[in-house]
Amino acid sequence: MEVPLRVLGINAVFHDLAAALVVDGVTVAAAEEERFSRRKHGKQPVPFSTWEVPEKSAAWCLEHAGLVPADLDAVAYSYDPNLATEPADDITAGEWEGLRTLYARRAPLFLRAALPGLDPDLVRFVPHHVAHAASAYLAAPFRSSSVLVMDGRGERASHLAGQTTDGELEVLAAQRLPHSLGLMYEELTDHLGFRRSSDEYKVMAMASYGEPRFLPELRELVRATYDGGFVTQRIDWNVFVRRLGKEAEWGSEHADLAASVQVRLEEVVLDLLYWLHERTGDGELTMAGGVALNCVANSRLAEQGPFERIWIQPASGDSGTALGSAMYVAHEIGDAVEPMQTAALGRGWSDEELGAWLRTAHVAHERPDDIAEAVAEVLAGNGVVAWFQGRSEYGPRALGHRSLLAHPGYTENLDRMNEIKGREQFRPVAPMVLAEKAAEIFSGPLPSPYMLFTHRVRKGWEERVPAVVHVDGTARIQTVDGFEEPLVARMLQAFEQRTGLPIVVNTSLNTAGRPMVDDPRDALECFGSAPVDVLALGPYLIRRSTFNRRDRP
Ligand SMILES: [Fe+2]
Secondary structure, three states, X not given: OOOOOEEEEEEOOOOOOEEEEEEOOEEEEEEEOHHHHOOOOOOOOOHHHOOOOOHHHHHHHHHHOOOOHHHOOEEEEOOOHHHOOOXXXXXXHHHHHHHHHHHHHOXXXXXXXXXXXXXXXXXXEOOHHHHHHHHHHOOOOOOEEEEEEEOOOOOOEOEEEEEEEOOEEEEEEOOEOOOOHHHHHHHHHHHOOOOOOOOHHHHHHHHOOOOOXXXXXXXXXXXXXOOOOEEEOOOOHHHOOOOOOOOOOOOHHHHHHHHHHHHHHHHHHHHHHHHHHHHHOOOEEEEEOHHHHOHHHHHHHHHHOOOOEEEEOOOOOOOHHHHHHHHHHHHHHOOOOOOOOOOOOOOOOOHHXXXXXXXXXXXXXXXXXXXXXXXXXXXXXXXXXXXXXXXXXOOOOOOOOEEEEEOOOOOHHHHHHHHHXXXXXXXXXXXXXXXXXXXXXXXXXXXXXXXXXXXXXXXXXOOOOHHHOOOXXXXXXXXXXXXXXXXXXXHHHHHHHHHOOOEEEEEEOOOOOOOOOOOHHHHHHHHHHOOOOEEEEOOXXXXXXXXXXXXXX
């Protein structure tokens, strides 16, 4: 048998369309479609859009590796329509769920249309939560682990608990729909006037302003069943607080509800963890699924849960299933799958290419001896910097490749960053910190290279870095290792030399409602439309002129 070597992973079924390419067991590229199409989340997660596949990101993954569709050995699609609701005679029944199944079955043909030359017979369906799980256990640096997926929904389930050794997965429990911790949180997000399946992190931020006074009621409605699963009863949210319209002002009662649901979520997941640990006795836990992006819950699991170490897939939302399904099929076929080394798996440009973009745009720029030193100087002078370096990140977090940076020492920089981005003032911004200094300043799981945990800010530091300390005294840090991220680390060191602070404010390079900047054009457009002082595009520095010469006499 010929050993297949090149596996393309596809996430297309709900939203967060994405593609990933695994060659000889190594992840060579992974990217989300929204970064190409500039449409946040790629598409609406409705049955009618199931035919849409990540054509631009998939084409780029192949191009990046110098491949054409005919070179592929397998295509992994992160949903198995054979496990899903069978279409009835009337496909409009069950909110058109049957249409989703029909479209998913035809995904091989949609993929062939998007990637001419692709053999549709190469497409393999990977169960959605197996794909999420594989994005954790095969990507993590552990030989064996317990694995927990907590999601909105897959084919018919919302969760998976299992154990893996040498890449083989044994499923121990899977909670069937309609019970779903992810959907419960989504419904609350919707009730509080935000976009469901998108803005859950805003609810998490709001929760820190509230008191969990509805906890007794929620403990009745949402609970673990001690067989590995859980119950989420239908909740009439209006019993607690009135529904908020879009953009409406929220009050303490809304924050109290958010806090109550957040705490109840943490309690139930802790119960699930103890159940899992009792069966496996493992020291390591790997996690994925949308709920695994809840960094407040993750910190509590790390602190109070039974596992010694937790590794979470940074692209834990559905985009990560492109990578998970590709890794799963690569392993199934017989490849040794290498753990994930970095989230910087997207597009990048050479210095020459970036220079050409600037010349085309007729943008005045300079090339300092060391961009890290030059940016540190601007930051130390309290300038805001758009930082575009290397390959873009896979997953929802900016990790020092497409970032907006600022001085953490000024309280007003929180509002300033939120204003630049045009987003809600209650949203926190996060610090990036030199890995070797993190333990002095923050307590919590370390290292934390993917911003998936919150940390307590140690005494004496809150006043020194007020812009990055959340209202509850925590910060969602990214630790920067000089070996893994030499340029970012050098910039942080240069900033520390000037200010005594080994920390800068880091938020994603985009404005509200738009996908993160990905290519140089996006960077120039973002810089052109937002009051950012400096754009560091690779080795080039573009300064905003504070006056227009033509207006002067
Ligand atoms: Fe999912």
